[in-house]
């Protein structure tokens with residue numbers, strides 16, 4: 001028996017050598033002195049918590065769950081997981097009304113899409129913002145993402161679904177709450193691009209939110225239920241031979257890694273089939289399984305921002321390589337730096353100033369770059385960057401949809 | 417995904433090799449799991465500090481000639497090693513890091529515990545002197561930041577006194593650092609360096625100027641300048657005496673600076689840096705490595721004409737020791753190590769430890785072997801190699817850099 005191997009937890013916290021490297025790369029440590037930092041909040045604190053839950057420190061709520069500490073750790077300690085698991089296990093009081101509201105992106109979305117004009121209008125109103133700030137402690141400086149009048153799912157069923165089965169090859173699409181309720185255009189762009197490449201798009205059966213906001217706000221039972229449902233739907237899709245594509249790096253990361261690490265949902269049979277659309281498309285092109293033609297008149301200066309969960313997934317190169325394939329693109333890769341929003345984190349009043357402080361170097365670099373727009377695979381980064389740097393943000397899939405010569409690409413891939 | 421050259425490991429060795437390959441116009445990628453040993457960097461690079469029973473040698477290049485023929489310097493050739501290493505200072509300068517020193521003659525640096533050690537290159541702002549007598553009669557003010565616990569002024573003073581210097585010591589504080597004391601664990605050099613900017617530096621300069629009245633020089637822990645030279649230059653402008661830094665750990669300020677500056681230079685030259693990913697295995701065809709696989713890329717292979725493995729020693733996980741054996745985990749390369757665990761270490765803690773000399777075996781071109789056969793398009797560099805005990809002989813960075821330049825030259829001059 002190998003004692004050394006038997007002695008290591010799943011989160012690997014015994015492997016910590018106390019080198020403090022994680023702390024150097026934590027975006028919160030850099031701005032918020034109340035936060036104990038990843039080493040102390042993670043493996044160091046864990047030793048105490050295992051002895052007595054009394055040692056749990058409420059300041060762990062400041063962790064963004066960006067996982068930059070894990071990317072830096074030389075010893076593969078799952079620092080972010082340790083911290084999130086401790087919040088789930090030890091935090092003394094349950095989520096507040098505000099946290100529950102922010103967490104339930106799908107419930108809020110269903111409600112808001114029906115009343116989109118009213119909701120968008122009132123969320124922009126000063127008195128409403130004031131009330132939200134004072135009563136719910138949602139910071140009044142925040143601009144809310146707009147709710148769309150028509151859900152992506154409704155559009156898909158009405159306008160796109162019928163045509164999809166005429167394709168011989170298919171992918172399934174995990175659109176996520178954001179595409180469904182706030183920005184259906186991204187979903188439409190995905191359908192356009194995949195169809196041009198010769199793939200029909202299918203939706204998952206009764207998709208639910210990936211759960212990232214519920215996990216962050218400790219609504220764990222709901223997150224687990226949604227996760228089980230999504231895994232059921234993903235298994236069904238994989239069973240019919242589809243890969244499951246996402247356009248959000250965070251949804252993708254959550255279903256691949258947070259499901260097993262934080263919700264203890266076993267996804268090993270389907271994990272490798274959950275991927276970002278840009279990875280799937282890059283691979284098709286790289287392996288010569290599809291071809292792409294670009295418009296001759298596309299000219300844009302694009303700055304790419306690496307979302308934290310994209311950095312953790314390690315897939316940045318697929319998105320940036322696709323963008324760099326476009327002939328008329330002047331490409332800039334921004335320094336990999338957290339934008340500060342971290343999903344619902346930056347909406348909370350107690351986090352707003354830190355959130356903006358964390359992102360400041362990124363916003364400066366974007367403004368100085370002179371780019372036409374920022375490309376980025378995460379929707380919450382989009383809200384933050386658009387609000388704070390004043391530059392539009394597009395998902396690489398939307399960039400592709402705009403830059404490809406659709407007719408020619410369809411012809412190259414034998415799509416009639 | 418296809419590259420010309422892929423480097424496994426993004427520490428000092430992998431970065432320097434990557435920079436040279438990218439500079440030659442090759443499509444180069446570095447895949448690196450986690451951060452490297454550079455984060456513990458003293459601010460000095462060593463080439464050869466002690467040899468053949470001599471604890472401190474003055475003329476390292478001269479002594480290198482009598483190293484064992486299996487030593488990396490001898491395998492490259494001493495003249496060639498010197499020519500390769502002469503490229504270090506310009507390369508560092510290109511990355512924005514200023515250092516000085518010579519291979520002909522070691523200078524001395526001082527550790528945070530007050531020991532004098534020979535060094536080849538030292539950062540311009542750091543405590544270093546050409547002769548052991550240089551500090552005789554000097555008045556040194558050793559200045560710490562109030563409540564900073566990773567710096568031990570008493571040890572440093574003892575070391576300075578031993579060299580004939582007179583010492584005073586003082587703690588200083590600036591209000592801009594009070595914020596860090598809210599969490600007692602966060603009073604770290606790298607954290608302080610984030611807050612010691614702009615007017616905080618001016619406040620620090622006033623305190624240091626006051627506390628060092630009457631001294632010829634100031635010695636301080638390296639707590640500023642993690643992202644640029646500006647805070648250090650600003651501090652210098654505000655203090656009328658020369659200031660020298662001593663790097664502290666864990667997580668050394670000059671180390672982080674060096675790591676990030678080299679990475680940025682690599683990216684500027686067109687390199688692809690993939691952080692936080694671990695290479696797990698390779699596909700070989702005959703004596704050539706065709707593809708490698710990583711944790712994040714899953715079944716998507718990374719292909720290249722040439723590969724370099726710079727995964728470090730035990731610290732970097734380039735070598736793994738379990739209860740039975742020592743092995744190289746990525747490709748199972750042949751290594752030099754005693755088969756019997758009892759022979760791995762010497763019970764005298766201070767004796768040269770045998771395990772520190774273990775590593776991957778290579779031919780004269782630094783191509784490693786696998787199942788006894790040389791791999792034609794793979795090079796091994798840095799701390800992963802066998803044939804030296806870097807800690808004992810004081811040769812870590814010299815070997816790391818010389819083998820990195822050497823591998824890059826073979827790849828780019830093919």
Ligand SMILES: Cc1cc2nc3c(=O)[nH]c(=O)nc-3n(C[C@H](O)[C@H](O)[C@H](O)COP(=O)(O)OP(=O)(O)OC[C@H]3O[C@@H](n4cnc5c(N)ncnc54)[C@H](O)[C@@H]3O)c2cc1C
Pocket residue numbers: 074424425426427428429430447448449450451452453454456457458459460461462463693694695696726727728729731732733734746797798799800806811812813814816
């Ligand atoms: C704590 C410490 C302090 C030192 N200080 C000094 C000093 O001050 N001066 C000096 O001259 N020398 C010093 N040395 C000697 C040091 O070994 C060399 O100077 C040099 O930093 C070694 O560089 P390297 O790139 O070979 O290895 P490392 O710096 O160890 O880098 C190896 C890199 O490879 C990565 N890696 C490992 N396995 C994989 C994998 N499977 N896939 C992808 N990536 C992988 C690691 O994560 C790491 O980033 C020190 C050594 C240590 C351990």
Ligand code: SF4
Pocket residue numbers: 015016017018019020021022023038039042043072073074075076077079
């Ligand atoms: S970087 Fe990893 S090993 Fe180092 S202190 Fe943090 S968790 Fe521990």
Ligand code: SF4
Pocket residue numbers: 025026027028029037038041062063064065066067068069070079080083
């Ligand atoms: S996950 Fe991000 S915010 Fe949390 S400790 Fe790690 S680096 Fe810091």
